[in-house]
Amino acid sequence: AQKITQTQPGMFVQEKEAVTLDCTYDTSDPSYGLFWYKQPSSGEMIFLIYQGSYDQQNATEGRYSLNFQKARKSANLVISASQLGDSAMYFCAMREGFFGNEKLTFGTGTRLTIIP
Amino acid sequence: DVKVTQSSRYLVKRTGEKVFLECVQDMDHENMFWYRQDPGLGLRLIYFSYDVKMKEKGDIPEGYSVSREKKERFSLILESASTNQTSMYLCASSTSDRVSYNSPLHFGNGTRLTVT
Numbered sequence: 001a002q003k004i005t006q007t008q009p010g011m012f013v014q015e016k017e018a019v020t021l022d023c024t025y026d027t028s029d030p031s032y033g034l035f036w037y038k039q040p041s042s043g044e045m046i047f048l049i050y051q052g053s054y055d056q057q058n059a060t061e062g063r064y065s066l067n068f069q070k071a072r073k074s075a076n077l078v079i080s081a082s083q084l085g086d087s088a089m090y091f092c093a094m095r096e097g098f099f100g101n102e103k104l105t106f107g108t109g110t111r112l113t114i115i116p
Numbered sequence: 117d118v119k120v121t122q123s124s125r126y127l128v129k130r131t132g133e134k135v136f137l138e139c140v141q142d143m144d145h146e147n148m149f150w151y152r153q154d155p156g157l158g159l160r161l162i163y164f165s166y167d168v169k170m171k172e173k174g175d176i177p178e179g180y181s182v183s184r185e186k187k188e189r190f191s192l193i194l195e196s197a198s199t200n201q202t203s204m205y206l207c208a209s210s211t212s213d214r215v216s217y218n219s220p221l222h223f224g225n226g227t228r229l230t231v232t
Contacts, residue, residue: 004158009156050218102164
């Protein structure tokens with residue numbers, strides 16, 4: 001079974017609109033962390049936001065927020081007021097366990113295109 | 117800022133050649149990783165290392181080996197390159213300090229390898 005599932009291979013969104021990128025995960029470990037990365041066409045992987053499984057509040061970083069629904073095992077990324085520079089691949093990733101396991105498992109990604 | 121440097125941005129090799137991909141990080145990170153990225157498959161972990169001379173297999177280690185003789189350097193080796201190893205290779209590093217559970221992986225810019 002896939003540990004991280006991103007069901008939207010591609011999305012087209014009008015500039016200035018809000019965007020939700022879906023991510024569901026599968027783990028039996030009660031301690032885990034969820035990460036979102038952005039990969040522009042230049043290829044670099046840019047860390048955006050983190051959510052821990054015990055965090056009481058949804059994470060926010062500027063225009064990025066994470067809609068964390070633990071019971072549904074979903075961790076959707078929300079980008080408010082989208083900009084042309086948001087066009088990129090977006091990856092959801094998970095780290096299972098807090099210590100002793102440093103590796104991240106990634107989803108297949110969503111290619112977001114912002115239309116002017 | 118953490119800097120992860122991959123020695124080549126683009127590489128073209130012939131089938132059967134031995135290929136070395138080099139990665140250096142400048143933040144004294146304990147952990148280093150090699151992922152490969154393919155369209156529709158996301159990032160998949162090849163090998164990782166928690167310390168000098170330590171290595172562990174990831175999800176797709178077949179056809180690859182690694183070397184970590186110094187803390188800052190992690191090399192990926194393709195013993196006999198094959199066309200199905202044509203891919204984007206991403207190196208990453210992270211810290212293992214006491215509050216590392218939410219620390220992201222820091223990635224290099226990637227090496228696009230073509231095997232002909």
